[in-house]
Amino acid sequence: MWIGVMSYLASPLWLALICVGLGVTAHIATVQFEYFTDQQSLFPRWPRFDSERMIALFVVAMATLMLPKVLGLLRGFFTRELLLKVNPIRLVLGVIGETILSALYAPIMMLLQTRQIVEILRGQDSGWSPQSRQRATAARWHLLLRRHWLHMVAGLATSAGLMFLSLPLLAWMAPALLGLVLALPLSAASGSVFLAKLARWFGFFAIPEEVEIPAVVRRRDELSQELAAALQGATIEHLLGDEPARQRHFAAVLPRPPAQRGKPDVAYLTARAKLADARNVHEGLGWLSAPERLAVLSDHDLFHVLVRLAATGEHNPDRPAPALRSAS
Numbered sequence: 001m002w003i004g005v006m007s008y009l010a011s012p013l014w015l016a017l018i019c020v021g022l023g024v025t026a027h028i029a030t031v032q033f034e035y036f037t038d039q040q041s042l043f044p045r046w047p048r049f050d051s052e053r054m055i056a057l058f059v060v061a062m063a064t065l066m067l068p069k070v071l072g073l074l075r076g077f078f079t080r081e082l083l084l085k086v087n088p089i090r091l092v093l094g095v096i097g098e099t100i101l102s103a104l105y106a107p108i109m110m111l112l113q114t115r116q117i118v119e120i121l122r123g124q125d126s127g128w129s130p131q132s133r134q135r136a137t138a139a140r141w142h143l144l145l146r147r148h149w150l151h152m153v154a155g156l157a158t159s160a161g162l163m164f165l166s167l168p169l170l171a172w173m174a175p176a177l178l179g180l181v182l183a184l185p186l187s188a189a190s191g192s193v194f195l196a197k198l199a200r201w202f203g204f205f206a207i208p209e210e211v212e213i214p215a216v217v218r219r220r221d222e223l224s225q226e227l228a229a230a231l232q233g234a235t236i237e238h239l240l241g242d243e244p245a246r247q248r249h250f251a252a253v254l255p256r257p258p259a260q261r262g263k264p265d266v267a268y269l270t271a272r273a274k275l276a277d278a279r280n281v282h283e284g285l286g287w288l289s290a291p292e293r294l295a296v297l298s299d300h301d302l303f304h305v306l307v308r309l310a311a312t313g314e315h316n317p318d319r320p321a322p323a324l325r326s327a328s
Contacts, residue, residue: 008113
């Protein structure tokens with residue numbers, strides 16, 4: 001658990017280290033250093049630069065980052081089953097490519113995780129939503145732009161500032177800044193189905209189960225296709241016109257739990273009110289939101305209101321609303 005916590009806390013620590021380094025660089029570049037002060041001394045006051053500890057810090061950081069990759073590569077070379085399925089040259093190229101991509105994605109993840117930690121500390125919802133793993137669909141560009149525009153601006157602004165302050169520091173920070181500047185295409189590439197299939201065809205970033213699919217995975221894919229075919233067209237509109245399917249559906253639905261005092265089922269109440277005001281089934285379905293549709297599918301009496309609207313075609317607004325059971 002501590003490793004998981006530190007994987008997030010390392011991001012704001014890294015960001016703080018970068019900000020301190022940029023601040024020191026800006027101070028050195030803009031403030032004239034005084035070699036001779038009011039204190040009497042036989043020697044000038046030289047700027048202090050601890051190169052030994054800087055190099056030691058760099059070596060430790062690189063060893064921490066690269067040692068797991070090197071150990072994984074060595075394990076691959078000594079694993080006979082893996083070598084029979086994956087070409088050693090492609091294995092080495094895959095490690096090199098993964099290292100380069102990790103360096104490019106790292107600054108993006110740094111800013112994203114720092115923002116999430118700040119939101120958690122402020123008591124806000126950090127937006128932890130489930131990933132879409134069942135459908136091979138790429139993220140939309142407008143969503144990516146809304147998520148990464150600030151990252152790209154930060155990378156461009158920092159790069160422009162370092163061009164005037166310190167070209168050596170710009171070269172030193174080039175991998176991190178390049179990742180921020182290319183945040184939008186990098187994020188799009190990470191969710192690209194075409195690039196994933198292309199990398200798999202070349203044998204890059206592949207695991208043995210992708211090269212030789214196990215029988216249990218093939219069976220899972222077959223059952224997933226059968227389930228998708230069976231559920232195709234299983235909508236509210238389909239249940240309205242299929243009495244046997246409707247009976248099978250509500251036979252499998254558990255009774256709706258009673259609402260707690262002071263905590264009414266808002267989706268059920270709003271769905272009931274909307275259906276009571278609807279004049280036809282198309283109007284009622286058009287008003288329902290996704291949670292309200294789920295509430296209708298979970299309650300037999302509420303769904304029967306839709307059935308009556310579909311059967312009669314029109315609902316008289318002057319007539320009292322259909323009798324429904326209490327929300328509690």
